[in-house]
Amino acid sequence: MNETAAKFCEFDKFLAHYAPLTPYGLAEKARGNFYSSAKELEALYDLTDDFAAFAKNKSRADKLAWHLKNVPALPADGPASGPAGLFLVHRFLSNFKSAAGLLPAPLARKLGFRWTCAELLSILDKGAQSGAFHIADAFSPALAKVRSAIAAADRHLAGLRAERLAEIRKCSGLDFGGLDFLVIAEDRARPLCESGRVFTEPYDAGRVVAKPIMTAAWLELSGERERLRAEEGRAEALACAELWAAVAGARAELEACEKAVELCDRAFARARMARELSLSRPELKPAGAPITVKGARFLPLERTLAGYGLKYTPLGFTFARRLSVIHGSNMGGKTVVLKTVTLLQLAAQSGFFVPAKKHSAPVFGSIAAVWGDPDDKAEGLSAFGLEMEAFNRAWAASGAPLLLVMDEFARTTNAAEASALIAGVLAEAASNRNVHLMLATHFRSRLPREAAALRMLGFDAASFRKHYRGKTAAGLREKLRTINRFMRYGLAADRGSAGPADALSIASILGVPARVIEAAERYMEEQNAGD
Numbered sequence: 001m002n003e004t005a006a007k008f009c010e011f012d013k014f015l016a017h018y019a020p021l022t023p024y025g026l027a028e029k030a031r032g033n034f035y036s037s038a039k040e041l042e043a044l045y046d047l048t049d050d051f052a053a054f055a056k057n058k059s060r061a062d063k064l065a066w067h068l069k070n071v072p073a074l075p076a077d078g079p080a081s082g083p084a085g086l087f088l089v090h091r092f093l094s095n096f097k098s099a100a101g102l103l104p105a106p107l108a109r110k111l112g113f114r115w116t117c118a119e120l121l122s123i124l125d126k127g128a129q130s131g132a133f134h135i136a137d138a139f140s141p142a143l144a145k146v147r148s149a150i151a152a153a154d155r156h157l158a159g160l161r162a163e164r165l166a167e168i169r170k171c172s173g174l175d176f177g178g179l180d181f182l183v184i185a186e187d188r189a190r191p192l193c194e195s196g197r198v199f200t201e202p203y204d205a206g207r208v209v210a211k212p213i214m215t216a217a218w219l220e221l222s223g224e225r226e227r228l229r230a231e232e233g234r235a236e237a238l239a240c241a242e243l244w245a246a247v248a249g250a251r252a253e254l255e256a257c258e259k260a261v262e263l264c265d266r267a268f269a270r271a272r273m274a275r276e277l278s279l280s281r282p283e284l285k286p287a288g289a290p291i292t293v294k295g296a297r298f299l300p301l302e303r304t305l306a307g308y309g310l311k312y313t314p315l316g317f318t319f320a321r322r323l324s325v326i327h328g329s330n331m332g333g334k335t336v337v338l339k340t341v342t343l344l345q346l347a348a349q350s351g352f353f354v355p356a357k358k359h360s361a362p363v364f365g366s367i368a369a370v371w372g373d374p375d376d377k378a379e380g381l382s383a384f385g386l387e388m389e390a391f392n393r394a395w396a397a398s399g400a401p402l403l404l405v406m407d408e409f410a411r412t413t414n415a416a417e418a419s420a421l422i423a424g425v426l427a428e429a430a431s432n433r434n435v436h437l438m439l440a441t442h443f444r445s446r447l448p449r450e451a452a453a454l455r456m457l458g459f460d461a462a463s464f465r466k467h468y469r470g471k472t473a474a475g476l477r478e479k480l481r482t483i484n485r486f487m488r489y490g491l492a493a494d495r496g497s498a499g500p501a502d503a504l505s506i507a508s509i510l511g512v513p514a515r516v517i518e519a520a521e522r523y524m525e526e527q528n529a530g531d
Contacts, residue, residue: 002034002346004394008369008405009343010300017273018352021065023073024258025265035349036365036401038284044267044351045281050107051271060102067099068265074254079244086240087133089247089254090124093117096257099264111267112260116253123246135236139243143235146228153225160218168197168212181211270352279353282344283360287401288433291341292318295357298340314356315340317491319438321452323429325422326440327494328456334440337456337491338405341438342369345403364436365400368393371407384412391425398435406439419443426451455494 006012020026035041055061074092075085100108100115108114126138137144165176172192174182189208192198200208214222247254273279277299296315305312315337328334344354346367370390372383387410394404409425410418423445429437430448437451447453 002032002367004371004373004390005342005346005367005369005403005405006032007373007375008371008407009298009339009346011343011346013300014343014347014352014355017277018269019272020265020269021068022071022261022265024071024262025068025269028262028266033350034346034366035351036363038363041282041284041349041351041363044270045353047110047263047267048270048274048351048353049281050110051268052274054104054107055268055271055275064099064102064268067095067102068261068268071095071099071261074258078248079241083127083133083135083236083240086124086127086135086243086247090121090128090133092254092257093121093124094128096261097121099261103264111264112256113264114256114260117250117257120246120250120253123243127243135239135243140235140239143232143239146232146235150225150228150232153221153228157218157221157225160215160221164197164215164218165212171195171197174198174210176212181209183207184210266351274353277355279355280357280359282348282354283358284348285360285362287362288322289360289362290318290320291345291362291436292360293341293344293356293358296340296344296359297355298336298343299355301336301339313490315491317454319452321450322433322435323426323437323448323451324439324454325426325445325447325451325494326438326454326456326491327442327444328440333456335407338369338371338407338438338440342367342403342405362401362436364403365434366397367403367405368397369405369407370394370409371405372411382412384410387412398432401434402436404429404435404437406437406441408441409439410443415443419445453494454491457490457492 015029018029020029035044054064070091072088072091075081075088078085081088096117097115100113103111103113124133127133127136129136135143137147169175172195174184174192176182183203184207186200186206186208189198189200189210192210193200197213198210199213200210203209294314294316297312298315302312313333317337319341326334326337344356344359345361345364347354348359348361349363349367370387372387373390391406391409394402398404406425410421413421418441422439422441422443425439426437426445426448429435430450
């Protein structure tokens, strides 16, 4: 169910800052690992702390980053990848060795970053040349011998060719030099063809392509060279197979290196991300402990508000009970509270530090969100049906510790039935100690003793009236700025005193006609009088 939570809290925008450098780290990012073991998470947090300390030496950190960027994935098809695959193995080992030399010994031990492939790298180094790799003579005496014979044949062929071209030049005046052919007049070519030293092919009207005819000795030696080249291919294939056998013999060591590279890359990337976003280490608590946040930031909204030049209010609160029901007006921050807590918990259980000065929480088996996802579609279901189906999917995970976040549940039905459904959900959650529920709603329901009633502090209407005396802002940006200035985005215990007037104040700021607002206020007064 973590996918619904990730979408609800826009986790992809958080992950966009996570930048592993190796194919192994990038594959882990794509998998999106979620951990429900506090021991595993603490080990990951320790490594992030270790790399934060390591990165203080910028020179070493930059060098490590360079080597990690140059670590390739080892070829999955092994020998079938031939010399190109051996090049990747050599490049992997060269960069691994350099990276291992940069890491402090205690950190290298934690990562399993042990240099155990010195012998294999020494063998492959024989074929390394200027950043490339080839099957070198040093790998095989037979290969060296046949390549020496090819080189001798090439020298002899060059000599025979030079002699033949000199003879043609002396007899005909044609100077091929280093060219394979010449374009000459057709009438000049006839006597040359008759001499047996040149043959021609048509080129265009009046001209032909003239090519030298080599001697029998040159042709015989050329055939011998082709035989030697075939022998060289067989010797290269044999040497390549022997090298791949050496790679296969070090398979266990290479797999250990791959795991160490992935762990190193992940931790290093998490440490860089923590520095970039001012993240802090989560505090993991036993099951049933409250969730406490201080200075918590929902990063997507923080950046949006910064673009508007608006102030962002971090969240600070202790959700002391297992069930929390949050009330408040529209635009008052209920959804942001849920998204903030969801983001922090999902980030923490994905092994990341979190955007908060403090985040203290238990570890859950899964996290789910029910929130009226606009992309949630099923044939034949209404909006209400989709909402109930989303709840069913989320509740299916309640056999293990579950953080369930619900935003405006049952919004698609009438107030009476919505309140009844919420009461039912709360009663069921109260009886299931695996469930930690956070629910934001406009509707009022009877709460079990396991639930805390909370409310957003809401719009400061008195201060707004004092400063603006009934005037509203002109443009949307200014309207949002006004709402932001007078909206108090904190949480407090809900004693049942929070009224619905916030909605009318906000509607007024957003430009709803004054006569509509006045009519609404009269209606409320009549309803209250009737009560």
